[in-house]
Amino acid sequence: MIKQKSIHRHFIIYKPYGVLSQFGSNDSKQQSKKFLGLLHDFPEGIMPIGRLDEKSEGLLLLTTDGKMSDFVNSQKVEKEYYALVNGAITSEAITQLSKGVEIGFDGRKYQTKPCKVFKLDAAPNLPERSKKIRDARHGPTSWISITLNEGKFRQVRKMTSAVGFPTLRLVRVRVGDIHLNTMQVGDVVEVFGFL
Structure with missing residues (x-):
């Protein structure tokens, strides 16, 4: 058979x-x-x-x-995220993120691998989120792109918090050659x- x-x-x-x-x-x-x-x-x-x-x-x-x-x-396949972060992100914070930062993972400290990070010039054209995000009265925000080859639990959120700019909205826009x-x-x- x-x-x-x-x-x-x-x-x-x-x-x-x-x-x-x-x-x-x-x-x-x-x-x-x-x-x-x-x-x-x-x-x-x-x-x-x-x-x-x-x-x-x-x-x-x-x-x-x-x-x-x-x-x-x-770790052969890149994943790209757009993150709306709280505050006007600095070039120093972007450099720190791209070089790797220390985050908590499984109760231990973990150093993230170097990755590609840049600030977006304008808000990306994304559908509105079902749950409202805080508005401009609460201070400035920034959109950044982060491309990783790893994916620890809540990694992008932990990374942006580690440099002082917590994530308010996180959207994965690309996996390898597949785009949203x-x-x-x-x-x-x-x-x-x-x-």
């Missing part, structure tokens, strides 16, 4: 703010939470490639292919492979 090769399925989604990067559970503590299954009728065996925390939004890849997931999660482009919040697109 010849074993038929299974055909894997892949999706690109714009994860909304307030949705967990996982599929539901029967845990009573999580019954009030929103999961990815609300966005689409995904096939069995689907898994998110990496995660975005509940308060983060943007590009999330899903696949039924574990090898694909391992490759995208490896004109996708809208909650969009789900099936694709035929990521690479």
